Amino acid sequence: MVGAWNSAERTGRKLISLRVLVSWIALSFLSAATIGIAHAGDLARSNAAYARRDYVRAAKALSHAARRGNREAQGRLGFMYENGLGVPQAYDAAASLYIDGARQGDPFAQSRLGLMYDKGHGVPQDFVLAYKWLNLAAGRASRRERDFFLRLRDAVSSKMTPDQILEGQRMALDWRPGEW
Template identity: 35%
Template sequence: MKQRYYGLIFALLLVLVGNVRADTLEEGVAAARRADFATALKIFTPLAEQGSAIAQYNLGLMYDTGRGVKEDFTIAFNLYQQAAAQGDSAAQNNLALMYVEGRGVAKNLVEAIRLFKLSANQGYVNAQDNLSEMYRRGQGVVRNDAEAFKWASLAANQGLPTAMTRIAGMYFEGKGVTKNYAMALKWMRLAASRGEPVAQSNLAEFYVEGDAVGKDLPRAYMWFKISAGLGNGWAAGRAQVLSKRLKQEQIIWADNTAKECLAQKFVGCD
């Protein structure tokens, strides 16, 4: 079950930093979120120079992703580093990602783990998810499924779909936790209902195999189609293969239900 590292999002914590006004910061974040990066740049640059961790983080994100400015990982790294040193959990997480990937700095998984832990212990959901993945893969730490499950559970209980998908898989396989198909199904359904394509294709596989839930090939095909509609190429291939085992009326039902489900944003799909 493939996972991704998460951490890039324009963020705002409504606090005062020296003479930096929270409403000014809010204007900058609002501008960035509506893709008015020219305005965001004008707001964040002087505030970052004044020492606002929030502005440093958001300006770093602009340089990290090349939005409104020329992509520059070195500048992004320096800005994240300044914000992280002030305890900004989002900056700590994104700085850790740069150490994992070697963007703007030499790869250093040990430092990445340190930063992920700082952020995760503050309750930052993306860092909890990323730390879980590091433990699952054994990157920068000794592989530890129990730790992977612990951190994924914290993130899942904050509503992060990728973390829900991970603990569902761990319940299914009995890694880091006692095997429990009922819990695997619960969390996979929840992640699928939040629009997570990997969870949707995994739920489809549950219906194909009939382990965690009763075998239901038309419903499996439906979930593969939903996942494929969100860009999951692997799910599209599985749907094509599975279609050969279905009757035409079953395919029509699944196609129509998948379209309705996508239109309803996955409410009541399973």
């Protein structure tokens, strides 16, 4: 191992590779910080507008962050579409936004998507998928939200057969962020 580092040529290659790697990491952090600041600004503006009940401005701020892939913004904007707050009520748009946020692991989007599947709003009614998404939401939620999401999941399970519950549990266990 020491012999590999003795060669000046190899050392030069390692230093160049290390410099490129360090530059790439720094650029990645800078980009992530810039994107995070932009998302934070949009979310702060949406929170302030929502608190003033200026739902049109809240939806506009959320749509900027949602288009850039912010999972929290996708869930919140989905809620606004689901309930017609500042945007036309559109279950299909809400479901699409919830799917985007849920795939990234946002517990709020996962729970709302589960409820959409439970009721068949914007998506075909499917208790197994409802169970899956509510189970995932409970697993990722804060302690305060977890019990609520578990109660919702258990309410859905009361409409299911034992085999359907097992399928929903299996789907939740097999799920990975970024997957459907």
